[in-house]
Amino acid sequence: NAGVTQTPKFQVLKTGQSMTLQCAQDMNHNSMYWYRQDPGMGLRLIYYSASEGTTDKGEVPNGYNVSRLNKREFSLRLESAAPSQTSVYFCAGGGDEQFFGPGTRLTVL
Amino acid sequence: GQSLEQPSEVTAVEGAIVQINCTYQTSGFYGLSWYQQHDGGAPTFLSYNALDGLEETGRFSSFLSRSDSYGYLLLQELQMKDSASYFCAVRDQNTGFQKLVFGTGTRLLVSP
Numbered sequence: 001n002a003g004v005t006q007t008p009k010f011q012v013l014k015t016g017q018s019m020t021l022q023c024a025q026d027m028n029h030n031s032m033y034w035y036r037q038d039p040g041m042g043l044r045l046i047y048y049s050a051s052e053g054t055t056d057k058g059e060v061p062n063g064y065n066v067s068r069l070n071k072r073e074f075s076l077r078l079e080s081a082a083p084s085q086t087s088v089y090f091c092a093g094g095g096d097e098q099f100f101g102p103g104t105r106l107t108v109l
Numbered sequence: 110g111q112s113l114e115q116p117s118e119v120t121a122v123e124g125a126i127v128q129i130n131c132t133y134q135t136s137g138f139y140g141l142s143w144y145q146q147h148d149g150g151a152p153t154f155l156s157y158n159a160l161d162g163l164e165e166t167g168r169f170s171s172f173l174s175r176s177d178s179y180g181y182l183l184l185q186e187l188q189m190k191d192s193a194s195y196f197c198a199v200r201d202q203n204t205g206f207q208k209l210v211f212g213t214g215t216r217l218l219v220s221p
Contacts, residue, residue: 031207033208033209040213040214041213041214042196042198042211042212042213042214043152043196043209043211044211045208045209045210048208058208059210090151090152095207096140096142096157096159096200096207097142097154097157098142098152098154098209099154100151100152100153101151102150102151103151
């Protein structure tokens with residue numbers, strides 16, 4: 001079992017470019033999450049999905065959109081990247097115990 | 110809303126015992142979790158407390174006092190590999206969903 005996987009691992013964008021971060025899980029979790037982590041900070045919830053077909057905003061949703069394509073996949077889209085979105089992005093699945101993907105390190109120039 | 114407080118850094122030597130405290134304020138408390146994160150890595154789950162008391166898992170234990178809005182993570186027989194950041198997190202039940210709100214983390218430095 002791969003657990004939670006994310007692609008890409010690293011990405012550099014220019015201001016205004018768009019991209020989609022992919023996340024997939026093979027752990028049969030109903031709930032999936034997208035977090036961002038900035039240096040010296042904890043994780044802040046961007047969006048979450050309680051089940052297939054449902055999504056809701058977290059603490060810092062501005063500038064992002066998500067899609068829960070099916071039970072396995074939950075993608076995060078940046079429509080027009082800004083330098084303030086430079087961060088490490090983690091996808092997770094689970095409930096009381098959350099399982100995290102390896103992260104995507106995004107730099108916006 | 111929710112807020113969590115934990116020390117920013119703790120230092121200890123190999124073989125010692127260290128306690129990382131976490132105090133929280135939340136209107137929808139359901140449980141307290143602890144996660145470990147090594148530099149450059151992803152957070153990994155350590156423990157979850159929904160009820161008062163001590164939960165033990167090997168060298169790690171976690172404690173919760175709901176009446177004091179307080180918990181701690183206890184690490185025994187410290188090893189160099191325990192050098193990492195440790196995050197407490199609370200479940201937010203306000204929306205009826207299992208959202209986690211994380212503290213800003215405690216960096217543990219273990220020296221020989």
